[in-house]
Amino acid sequence: MNATNDQSDILLQLDDVHTHIGAYHILHGVDLAIPRGQLTMLLGRNGAGKTTTLRTIMGLWQASQGRISFDGQPITALATPDIARCGIAYVPENMGIFGDLSVRDNMLLAARNAPNADAIDGKRLAWIFGLFPALEKFWLHPAGKLSGGQKQMLAVARAIVEPRRLILIDEPSKGLAPAMIANMISAFRELKQTDTTILLVEQNFNFAKQLGDSVAVMDNGRIVHRGAMAELAEDAGMQARLLGLSL
Structure with missing residues (x-):
């Protein structure tokens, strides 16, 4: 299930990351390795913890336990502006434009x-x-x-x-018309050619399978599957088991 990556090929690593928001324990020991120069899809049902993972990486919510490393350096305790200065950009689900x-x-x-x-x-x-x-x-x-x-x-x-060295993007296809989604797919394909590392949360599985190099699937605040996106795209049974999809 898990592909083994040489540590030098990993740009971002989460080890046993827990996040609490108020009284709620959202992330329950997330282990995630983002390969350098790839587009990694982060998939999962609604409420699985995907957005919380991105926000925790960016320091918008503080990890209550565990370690986040970027290019081998710990960033767990850094403030969001300092994380951004490391070369990490974040596109939130609400887009964050003025x-x-x-x-x-x-x-x-x-x-x-x-x-x-x-x-x-x-x-x-x-x-x-x-x-x-x-x-x-x-x-x-x-x-x-x-x-x-x-x-x-x-x-x-x-x-x-x-x-940017790493871009975190939360559901870029949400609410878009099919023609606009096709345009976005083309743009991300071109962006991938620049060796930019991307971690992308998405609900649209068709969008995900056209772009992802690797994939991680979340459920109940944990990573429950890691592997090649192509492998998941070809296995309807695995999709149904991990994502509840019937394609």
Whole structure:
């Protein structure tokens, strides 16, 4: 069930991570290794602990036990801004964009090394516009006026406006029309070619199987399966057992 990775190939590692939110014990000893340069899907039923895992990695919720390491260095006790400075970006399920600000100003806020919009790396911006043409079209428009799919594009674009070593993304296809999901799949395929490591939470199994290199499945706050995404995609019985899917 578990693939063995050389430790040097692991960018992010969670060892026996527990998270409490108030009186609730959400993560019950999560063990998870994210291979460098791969897109890892984190799957599971609603309430399994997937979003809590991402938020704990980012320090938005503090692990109450266990260790989180990024490129071999402990980050468990770091504050969220310090974790971000390590080269980790987070795209939350609610997208986290600023609706009153323009698309340009949303991008500028994410481009920490650019004092103004003209200082954003032009070559990288052109690449992002190639992925998400609507962002160039609505560059000066308030982000709150974008469609749901365009807001999701902006949320992902903010995460990649500067090179990141790891991107955590929570349900990017949620609520999107099929054409917008196809666009998002194409964008992630191109992003994978840049050797960016991605940990992606998703409920849409068709989306997941088209993009994932490796997969981890959560249930009741624990990782219950690890392996190749292709293996899970080909095994309907395993899907039904782990995810309750009948495809």
